[in-house]
Amino acid sequence: MRMTRVLFAVASLWSSSFLTAQNHSDPPLLIKAANIIDVDAGTVRRADVLVANGWITEIAAHISTPTSAKQINARGKFLIPGLWDMHVHLAGLSADPAWSRDLLLPLLVANGLTGVRDMGGNLEVLQQWRKGITEKQIPGPEIVAAGPMLDGEFDDPNVLKTTNPQEARERVAELKSRGAAFVKILSGLDRDTYFAAVAGAKENALTLVGHVPPLVGLDEASNAGQKSIEHILYSGIAVACSANAEELRRKWDAAMRSGAIREIGSVENAAIADYSPSRADALWKTLVRNKTWVTPTLHSTYSSAHLAELVKEDPGMAYVPKSVAAKWTSEKLQFSLAPDKLEWWGRELRNQLKLVKEMHAAGVHILAGTDSLDPHNVPGASLPHELELLTETGLTPRDALRTATLGPAEFFERTDIGNLNVGSKADIVLLDANPLEDIGNVRRIQAVILAGELLTRSQLDTMLIRVKTQAAAK
Ligand SMILES: [Zn+2]
Numbered sequence: 001m002r003m004t005r006v007l008f009a010v011a012s013l014w015s016s017s018f019l020t021a022q023n024h025s026d027p028p029l030l031i032k033a034a035n036i037i038d039v040d041a042g043t044v045r046r047a048d049v050l051v052a053n054g055w056i057t058e059i060a061a062h063i064s065t066p067t068s069a070k071q072i073n074a075r076g077k078f079l080i081p082g083l084w085d086m087h088v089h090l091a092g093l094s095a096d097p098a099w100s101r102d103l104l105l106p107l108l109v110a111n112g113l114t115g116v117r118d119m120g121g122n123l124e125v126l127q128q129w130r131k132g133i134t135e136k137q138i139p140g141p142e143i144v145a146a147g148p149m150l151d152g153e154f155d156d157p158n159v160l161k162t163t164n165p166q167e168a169r170e171r172v173a174e175l176k177s178r179g180a181a182f183v184k185i186l187s188g189l190d191r192d193t194y195f196a197a198v199a200g201a202k203e204n205a206l207t208l209v210g211h212v213p214p215l216v217g218l219d220e221a222s223n224a225g226q227k228s229i230e231h232i233l234y235s236g237i238a239v240a241c242s243a244n245a246e247e248l249r250r251k252w253d254a255a256m257r258s259g260a261i262r263e264i265g266s267v268e269n270a271a272i273a274d275y276s277p278s279r280a281d282a283l284w285k286t287l288v289r290n291k292t293w294v295t296p297t298l299h300s301t302y303s304s305a306h307l308a309e310l311v312k313e314d315p316g317m318a319y320v321p322k323s324v325a326a327k328w329t330s331e332k333l334q335f336s337l338a339p340d341k342l343e344w345w346g347r348e349l350r351n352q353l354k355l356v357k358e359m360h361a362a363g364v365h366i367l368a369g370t371d372s373l374d375p376h377n378v379p380g381a382s383l384p385h386e387l388e389l390l391t392e393t394g395l396t397p398r399d400a401l402r403t404a405t406l407g408p409a410e411f412f413e414r415t416d417i418g419n420l421n422v423g424s425k426a427d428i429v430l431l432d433a434n435p436l437e438d439i440g441n442v443r444r445i446q447a448v449i450l451a452g453e454l455l456t457r458s459q460l461d462t463m464l465i466r467v468k469t470q471a472a473a474k
Contacts, residue, residue: 027068028052029454031428034074037436039081039406039419042398044434049079051426054452059422070454077446078434080401081420082114082141082427084408085383087230087295087369090143091129092121092158095373099321099474101129103467104379105140107319110460110467111380112445114427115142115408115417117369119210119230120184121158123147127179139450139463142427144412147180149210150197152188162189165196172200182227185210187234187256198224211235214253217245219286228293228367228411232352233268233301237294241280241355242271265344272351280355284362293411295369296356298349298389303376305345307336316378319467321474328375357393366390367411368404387439397439426452 029051035044036059050058050066065071090104091097108116118126126145132138150162150171160171172183183201185194185208194216201208202225209228212221218229218240229235234256239248248271255263287294303310311333317325330337360366368390370382383404390400409418416425432444448455455463 026053026452027070028066030063030065030069030071031074032071034077034079036079036420039398039402042436044436051449051452054426056420056422056424056426072454074430078431079420080429080431080435081405081418082429083112083383083404083442084115085113085370085379086117086367086408087119087297087371088116088379089121089373090116090118091125097122097125103319103471104373105138106463107380107467108141109139109448109450110463111383112429112442112448113141113380113383114450118143118145120146120149123178123180144181146182146184147175147178149184149186150189151186154186154188162193165192168193168196169200172197172204172206176204176206182207182209187211187213189213191215195224198226214249214256218283222286222290222292226292228295230295231297232355233348237355238268238271238351240283241276242274243276243279244274245279261341268348280358284359284364288363291365293365293367294359295367296352297369297371298352299382299386300371300374300377301345301349301352302389305342305349307333307376308342310376314376316376316381319378319471321471323474333375353393356390360393360395365407366403367407384440384442387442391439397436400439401435
């Protein structure tokens with residue numbers, strides 16, 4: 001009951017044209033005198049931008065105002081392409097679709113996110129949202145969704161239990177028929193099952209992404225065509241870089257099956273102690289040669305390392321239902337707040353930053369992803385922090401921005417997103433300050449243009465207030 005009202009209230013924020021799907025008589029939008037960031041070149045140029053019917057139709061030094069056009073003065077402001085979070089879970093795991101559509105989708109948009117790669121959740125729900133967003137019935141980012149993930153014994157409604165090669169092929173074919181955009185795998189597949197899933201994905205023309213199971217080498221996964229590797233920790237990147245990788249992989253397998261962070265931590269410590277620069281170098285070369293992307297999900301590690309501070313203060317908590325935030329307290333997270341665990345996560349974070357620095361220097365393609373929703377990992381707010389963590393590893397602000405814009409475009413092999421060109425989808429964020437000087441400036445949002453629709457700062461604020469109000473009531 002309440003949900004219907006919320007949806008209506010949020011939807012009513014859009015201009016009336018937004019609610020009439022495929023209406024090609026929308027008035028054009030002219031953005032005057034903007035500083036346009038070219039993410040590819042790392043340059044800024046002053047120009048006018050004309051948006052019509054959801055697309056950028058003209059960029060020029062001076063565009064005269066079409067009679068019907070809405071106009072915004074962007075003098076002194078900076079335009080960037082809409083951001084993508086390449087690792088989220090919006091409808092499953094910690095996010096319950098009963099509330100996550102109405103809270104998380106507007107939250108993402110208000111934070112400049114115009115696209116997400118959903119890495120595991122309820123496929124039919126996500127497809128429904130995607131349709132509603134495309135038809136402009138609900139506000140939200142473009143969603144590219146895996147649906148259920150393939151794993152061994154992990155018991156979750158959004159996991160397809162996959163324990164042998166035949167099951168792997170059947171699951172992949174099932175995902176294809178259900179319209180999954182790609183295949184996401186978790187850590188619990190054995191070698192033969194993993195390679196059968198890879199073969200099945202190829203036969204069905206689906207890309208395969210996810211964790212690299214412990215019994216599969218990272219170089220093998222890359223050579224087999226896995227397109228992106230998720231998480232430094234859970235894909236065993238440090239293990240793969242150790243002089244003892246073969247022996248440690250067997251221990252890694254047992255530790256990952258135990259699910260106990262102390263066991264996982266002790267194998268990871270051994271891997272870090274046995275770090276081999278030549279192994280690492282060979283691995284980076286393989287990833288570069290195969291164009292295998294890596295999504296480090298640094299914010300996720302950060303939130304584990306900084307849990308003691310986050311349970312005391314996390315502005316993100318106001319945007320999830322009160323009943324969910326109630327599980328993010330020191331009392332409820334006591335288990336994860338053991339001093340040795342916090343200290344271990346801190347060391348792990350430092351090693352992850354070091355590995356990302358090396359990968360980037362070697363030319364490995366990096367994607368920005370947060371793994372939200374998780375405790376103290378809230379969609380929207382966590383992505384700018386992921387970009388800041390990437391700059392801490394040594395990426396320039398331009399390179400960090402790339403991981404959430406052009407990187408995703410290249411990953412999806414699309415030219416209509418990722419940079420602001422004539423012919424690009426009109427997903428644009430208007431910033432008060434230059435993100436090439438400080439990547440944190442991606443938070444200073446003056447307006448978001450979502451598929452051609454202008455959302456002003458005051459409209460975004462209204463959306464955020466509504467999200468908070470609804471969160472407090474659930
Ligand atoms: Zn994930």
